[in-house]
Every structure is written in structure tokens, then in C-alpha cells.
Amino acid sequence: MLREETMKDQGKAEGKMRALLARFSLDGHDRGLLSVMSSFRNRGIEVVYTYFSDPKELAKAAEQEDVDIIGISSSMGEHFYIASNLVKVLKEQKIEIPVIMGGVIPTRDIPELLDMGIKKVFKPGSAPGEIVDFVFKGERVP
Amino acid sequence: MFNKEALEKTKKMLEQWGREVEDVYKKKLKFESPQYTSESGIPLKYVYTPDDVKDLDVELPGAFPYTRGNRALGYQYMPWMIQLLHGYGTGEETKERTQYLIKEGMKGYGEQPAVLFAVDTPTHCGFDPDDERSRGMIGLGGVNITTLEDIDTLLKDYDLPNTRVADNIRFTCLPFLAMYVAYAEGRGHSPGELNGQSQNGLGNRCLTTNLPSPVPDTQYKLEIELIKYTSQTIKRWNHTNLCGYVLGEMNATPAQELGIVLSKAIDLVEGGIKAGLRPDDFVPRFSSQVHLGMNFFEEIAKLRAWRRMWAKIMKERFGCKDPKSLQYRIHVHTAGSSLTSQQPLNNITRSTLQVLACVLGGVQSMHTNSYDEAIGLPSEEAVRTAIRINQIVLHETGVPHVTDPLGGSYYLEWLTDKVEEETEKVRSEIESRGGYFGCIKNGWLRQLLEKQSIKWRQEVDSGERIVVGLNKFRVEEEEEVPAFTLYQPEIEAEIIKRTEKWKKNRDNIMVKDSLEKVKEAMAKFDAVEKAGILMPALLEAARAKCTLGEMMEAIVEVSGGRIYA
Numbered sequence: 001m002l003r004e005e006t007m008k009d010q011g012k013a014e015g016k017m018r019a020l021l022a023r024f025s026l027d028g029h030d031r032g033l034l035s036v037m038s039s040f041r042n043r044g045i046e047v048v049y050t051y052f053s054d055p056k057e058l059a060k061a062a063e064q065e066d067v068d069i070i071g072i073s074s075s076m077g078e079h080f081y082i083a084s085n086l087v088k089v090l091k092e093q094k095i096e097i098p099v100i101m102g103g104v105i106p107t108r109d110i111p112e113l114l115d116m117g118i119k120k121v122f123k124p125g126s127a128p129g130e131i132v133d134f135v136f137k138g139e140r141v142p
Numbered sequence: 143m144f145n146k147e148a149l150e151k152t153k154k155m156l157e158q159w160g161r162e163v164e165d166v167y168k169k170k171l172k173f174e175s176p177q178y179t180s181e182s183g184i185p186l187k188y189v190y191t192p193d194d195v196k197d198l199d200v201e202l203p204g205a206f207p208y209t210r211g212n213r214a215l216g217y218q219y220m221p222w223m224i225q226l227l228h229g230y231g232t233g234e235e236t237k238e239r240t241q242y243l244i245k246e247g248m249k250g251y252g253e254q255p256a257v258l259f260a261v262d263t264p265t266h267c268g269f270d271p272d273d274e275r276s277r278g279m280i281g282l283g284g285v286n287i288t289t290l291e292d293i294d295t296l297l298k299d300y301d302l303p304n305t306r307v308a309d310n311i312r313f314t315c316l317p318f319l320a321m322y323v324a325y326a327e328g329r330g331h332s333p334g335e336l337n338g339q340s341q342n343g344l345g346n347r348c349l350t351t352n353l354p355s356p357v358p359d360t361q362y363k364l365e366i367e368l369i370k371y372t373s374q375t376i377k378r379w380n381h382t383n384l385c386g387y388v389l390g391e392m393n394a395t396p397a398q399e400l401g402i403v404l405s406k407a408i409d410l411v412e413g414g415i416k417a418g419l420r421p422d423d424f425v426p427r428f429s430s431q432v433h434l435g436m437n438f439f440e441e442i443a444k445l446r447a448w449r450r451m452w453a454k455i456m457k458e459r460f461g462c463k464d465p466k467s468l469q470y471r472i473h474v475h476t477a478g479s480s481l482t483s484q485q486p487l488n489n490i491t492r493s494t495l496q497v498l499a500c501v502l503g504g505v506q507s508m509h510t511n512s513y514d515e516a517i518g519l520p521s522e523e524a525v526r527t528a529i530r531i532n533q534i535v536l537h538e539t540g541v542p543h544v545t546d547p548l549g550g551s552y553y554l555e556w557l558t559d560k561v562e563e564e565t566e567k568v569r570s571e572i573e574s575r576g577g578y579f580g581c582i583k584n585g586w587l588r589q590l591l592e593k594q595s596i597k598w599r600q601e602v603d604s605g606e607r608i609v610v611g612l613n614k615f616r617v618e619e620e621e622e623v624p625a626f627t628l629y630q631p632e633i634e635a636e637i638i639k640r641t642e643k644w645k646k647n648r649d650n651i652m653v654k655d656s657l658e659k660v661k662e663a664m665a666k667f668d669a670v671e672k673a674g675i676l677m678p679a680l681l682e683a684a685r686a687k688c689t690l691g692e693m694m695e696a697i698v699e700v701s702g703g704r705i706y707a
Binding site: 024025026027028029030031034035038039051053054076077078080081082085104106123124125127128129 | 263264267269274275276277278279282283350351352353354391392479482483484516517518519592595596599600602603612613630631706
């Protein structure tokens with residue numbers, strides 16, 4: 001499921017941050033993700049981009065790729081489904097990687113997503129730069 | 143168009159004008175004049191004169207090359223169709239919205255109701271609800287269609303021969319059409335009585351909405367198969383929506399959008415010919431979904447260039463003689479990507495300008511976005527307002543009283559020619575790289591579109607491109623627009639239950655046999671020349687109560703599986 005271009009860089013470069021950016025296979029809205037991806041790379045963050053249909057696959061990819069953060073894009077209303085399932089799987093497998101979300105997510109749903117354990121939800125129109133800043137602020141779990 | 147005298151006079155006046163700009167603005171006022179370019183990269187002057195259109199031909203609406211309109215009379219005879227794409231959850235919920243829209247003014251040509259419905263992504267891709275791959279996505283973004291019963295829920299109250307049924311399906315157009323025909327047969331109608339349209343844009347959708355799709359060769363064959371079947375059997379069916387919308391949503395420029403769509407049309411007409419059809423037998427039934435962005439005059443120029451280039455290609459390249467083959471009917475979808483979630487009421491202004499551009503450009507039909515579409519599914523109030531924009535332009539402004547009111551404008555005529563030139567560059571580059579489907583296969587088109595989307599974002603981030611409310615004129619406290627949402631898990635559980643029940647209560651031996659026949663037909667369908675081989679098997683499968691997903695699975699299983707763009 002991983003895009004080929006991102007599979008090439010296997011090992012993580014020394015001192016570099018690495019992010020897993022992902023969306024549901026059946027939510028094809030990837031324009032925002034493309035911009036975020038380009039912005040991450042321009043600021044020196046390595047990006048692995050993947051599609052998934054089962055949150056378990058995603059958790060596995062995050063662990064294998066040794067990423068510092070997982071970014072999920074959701075634009076069709078599947079945010080609760082993804083968040084609840086992903087957080088559950090990560091907890092079960094004791095994977096401590098922060099998850100952030102973006103896309104088309106109604107503001108009123110944000111508190112519930114944060115309660116579930118999502119670190120931050122970016123609203124539509126957030127500049128990719130803001131997201132990079134957030135990642136760099138060191139919200140990493142040690 | 144202009145006599146020598148007029149051109150001489152123009153030249154003199156222009157010299158005078160140029161001196162004034164130079165002496166007063168640049169020297170005295172130290173004004174650094176900006177260089178504007180259109181979205182397609184066409185450098186603009188500050189003023190246009192007869193000199194810019196001296197080669198302009200006299201043209202009237204209703205005559206080749208139809209720049210000014212397809213018919214002698216435009217909106218005086220018939221207003222544009224107000225059609226709104228909609229759909230969510232179950233058929234019952236979608237039908238409720240359809241009825242609301244019709245009550246508020248949505249209609250097709252004449253008084254015929256139009257059921258233009260969006261489907262969820264499992265339906266687009268052909269994954270049944272009980273398939274694990276559909277989990278979490280059922281009923282989102284559109285209605286789920288899996289069985290004949292789902293079609294019945296949506297359409298049972300309509301008189302089918304007098305209803306325009308238009309699905310917005312991405313990859314499963316052919317299985318859906320087979321199901322719709324089987325459903326109509328069950329209600330006593332022959333396919334020939336039906337009317338509506340298919341999207342039939344598998345390649346396009348694979349490019350732009352990056353979902354699991356059949357491989358390019360299969361995309362092409364399935365599109366030609368649908369064209370062949372409908373042009374021989376359902377004459378009133380618009381077989382293919384030449385959709386530029388999704389390209390525009392990835393920030394293709396107007397010239398790129400038109401260039402890509404024309405390339406696609408050329409591949410399809412060539413494929414139709416290979417499949418044994420005469421262009422005049424199917425070209426009139428191409429339909430369209432044009433993207434209408436914020437660059438006001440360039441968008442109007444694009445609509446005019448679109449009709450002209452279409453007419454020329456169909457006449458000169460394919461020898462079409464039927465005027466209907468030469469008259470490109472335009473349905474527009476206003477640009478969703480131009481909307482902001484910040485200060486969402488501003489989106490009403492954006493949509494209004496876009497609707498005005500459409501009317502000035504002479505389109506046949508329009509979907510107008512609701513102001514809350516950057517936030518979630520549109521509310522009833524928001525879709526009503528979108529319809530009202532159309533009704534205000536139609537009844538209050540007087541704009542539709544005169545056809546092609548900007549025809550003859552020095553600027554717009556010049557810009558129409560330039561958009562045509564830029565479009566031709568894009569089109570010929572695609573042709574030289576292997577044509578439309580070739581450029582999906584080799585990744586060139588996807589790369590182009592990815593670059594365009596990233597470029598837009600960078601321009602917004604750097605402030606080079608201003609989007610009001612997004613990167614300028616922001617407010618501290620954003621007003622909350624109530625987002626319309628639905629409780630998905632309940633809907634998903636209900637739809638899975640229905641599917642399981644359907645699969646239990648049918649003759650599963652017949653199902654299996656008919657799916658085998660679909661696979662056999664698809665396996666033999668090794669070139670577009672053999673189009674016509676698949677649809678009979680799909681019709682049998684639909685009559686045997688196979689689901690949409692089962693039919694699609696049978697097709698992709700023997701034709702290269704699924705890919706991402």
C-alpha cells in the first residue's frame with residue numbers, strides 16, 4: 001500500500017524527523033495531503049505517504065517506518081471512525097506516536113477527537129506551514 | 143472586421159495612450175506597473191482595441207463554429223438547467239433531499255425531473271457493503287447503491303421514461319447501468335425508453351480522485367463499451383460526461399482543463415470508431431461538467447473557446463456532419479476549491495460571480511455550490527441559497543436577455559483566441575506523449591496535476607495569490623456555521639444488514655453462473671474493437687440479482703486488478 005517513491009528511503013537519516021502521512025483508501029481527497037507533504041519535505045521532514053483501509057495496517061506501517069508523527073487526512077466524514085480505531089490499535093500495541101488530523105472536519109467534532117487522544121486537529125484552510133511548526137514544536141512523545 | 147481607417151485611428155490613439163502611461167504614471171508618479179497574467183499564463187495588456195481583434199470573423203449564435211452559442215436563441219427560449227448534485231446515507235434520505243431541491247426549483251430541461259445523485263466511495267469503486275474494504279465509508283459523500291432494491295428506493299416514485307437519471311459514479315458506471323436497465327425492465331420499460339446519463343470517466347476519476355481504480359487499459363475498454371451499448375440501445379442517454387471539473391479542482395488552468403478534456407474526447411471518438419460506430423452516432427451524446435473558477439473573464443473565454451474547438455475538432459478531424467455533433471452542450475459545476483471554510487458566507491459571493499460568468503458564457507446547465515461545502519455536507523438552507531443565486535440572475539438582472547453579450551468585446555474575443563491557442567498547446571503535447579489514456583498510464587497527467595495543486599498552495603502561503611479570508615482579511619473569531627452531519631455507524635450497519643439479506647434471498651447458483659459469464663466476456667475483451675461483448679453478460683448478471691460490487695469484482699479480477707493514480 002505504500003507509495004513506491006516513499007519506499008525507497010528505508011533507513012531514517014540521522015537526526016531527521018520522519019512523518020507518516022495517510023488517508024483512507026476510499027477517501028480520494030488528497031490535494032491537501034500533497035501540499036502538506038511538499039511542505040514537510042521542504043522543511044527537512046522525511047515523509048512516508050500511505051493509503052489504508054484498516055487502522056491496523058496503518059499502525060504497523062508507523063512502527064515499521066519508525067516515524068515521529070502520524071498525520072491523517074479525512075475529508076468525507078470518516079474522522080471519528082479512523083480516530084477511534086487508530087487510537088485503540090496504537091494503545092493496544094503500546095505504540096506511542098502522536099497522531100494529528102486535518103481535512104474537512106467540522107469544528108464541533110474537534111473536542112471529541114482531542115478527547116479520544118488525537119494530538120491536534122487542523123481545520124480546513126490551515127497553512128501547511130502551521131502544521132510543520134506544530135510538528136517541530138516538539139510535541140513528540142519521548 | 144475593421145476598415146483600414148479605423149485601424150489607423152486606433153494605432154494613433156494607442157500611441158497617445160502609451161505616451162500618457164509612460165510620462166504620467168511611470169515617470170511622474172513613479173508607478174511600477176504590474177504584469178498581470180491569466181490563470182493559463184497568458185500575459186494581459188491593460189487595454190484592448192480593434193487592433194487586437196482585426197482578424198475576428200463575424201459570427202452569430204447557432205452557426206459553426208458556435209463560439210457564441212449552439213442555437214439561434216439562448217436563454218430567451220430556454221433557461222439553463224438548475225441541477226444540484228446531492229446524495230447521502232440511504233436512498234430514503236437522499237430522496238428526501240431530492241424532493242426538497244425540486245420543490246425549491248431544481249429541474250432539468252422542460253418540466254422533467256432530474257435525479258442527479260452522488261454515491262459513496264464503496265459504490266464508486268465497486269466494494270459491497272459487507273466487504274471489509276468499505277468499513278467506515280458507507281453512506282459518506284453519497285448514497286450507497288448495491289442492489290436493485292437500492293435503486294428502487296431511490297427511483298420508485300418516478301416515471302422512468304420522463305425522468306433524467308444521472309449518477310455520479312466513478313468506476314462502476316457499467317455495472318450500474320446494467321442494474322438500472324434491469325430495474326427498468328422489471329417495471330415494464332424497455333431500455334430505449336430511458337433517459338439520463340453516465341459519468342463514464344474512469345480515467346479522469348482515477349487521475350483526480352485517487353481511489354482504487356481499474357488499470358488504464360481496462361478504463362478505456364469499459365468507457366468504449368458503455369458508449370457502444372448506449373448509442374445502440376438507449377439513444378437518449380448521455381453516455382460520457384467529459385468532466386473537466388475534477389481537473390480544475392486540482393488547479394489545472396483553464397487551458398489545461400480544456401486541453402485534457404479534448405484529448406480524452408479524441409481518444410474516445412477514436413475508440414468508438416474502432417468499435418464500429420460512426421462518430422455522428424455517438425458524438426452528440428457527450429455531456430460535460432466544466433469547472434468554473436474565479437478568473438472571471440478567462441472562464442467566460444474558456445466556455446466560448448470550448449464550443450469553438452469542439453466544433454472544429456469534430457468537423458475537421460472526425461468528419462462529423464450532424465450539427466448536434468458539433469454543438470457542445472455545457473454543464474458547469476462551480477469551483478468547490480474556490481470556497482473557503484473561513485467566513486463561509488463569502489462563498490455566496492464567489493458562487494454568484496461564477497454563476498454570472500456561466501450565464502455570460504452561455505452554458506446549458508449548472509450545479510451551484512452551497513456556501514457551507516467547505517465545512518461539510520450542505521444544509522437545506524445553503525442549497526436553497528445556491529438555487530436562489532440562479533433564480534436571481536435569471537429573473538432580476540436581465541443578463542439572460544441577450545445572447546453572448548460579451549461577443550465583440552475586444553478583450554474577450556482576444557482572450558478567447560488566446561485560451562484556444564494555449565489549449566491547443568496542451569492538447570498537442572498530450573497527443574505527442576501518447577494521448578490521454580497513454581498519459582494516465584505513463585503518469586504524466588497525474589504529475590502535472592500534482593504539481594498544479596502544490597503550486598496553488600505555495601502561492602497562497604507566500605501571499606502571491608490572495609484568497610479572501612484564507613490568507614488575507616482574516617477575522618479573529620470565525621462564525622460557526624452549523625455543519626450538517628449524519629450518524630454514519632448506524633447507517634453503515636443498516637446497509638450491511640440489507641446487503642446480507644439480499645444475498646441470502648436470491649438464487650445464488652444463478653448468481654455464480656452469471657458472474658462467471660461476466661469474467662469470460664471480460665477475458666475475451668482484449669481490445670476496444672471487441673466492445674459490445676461485455677454488456678450482455680452484465681445485464682444477465684444484473685437480472686440475476688448480482689450486486690454492483692460482485693459485477694465490478696468480476697470485471698477487475700480478469701483485467702489487471704486495481705491501481706492508484
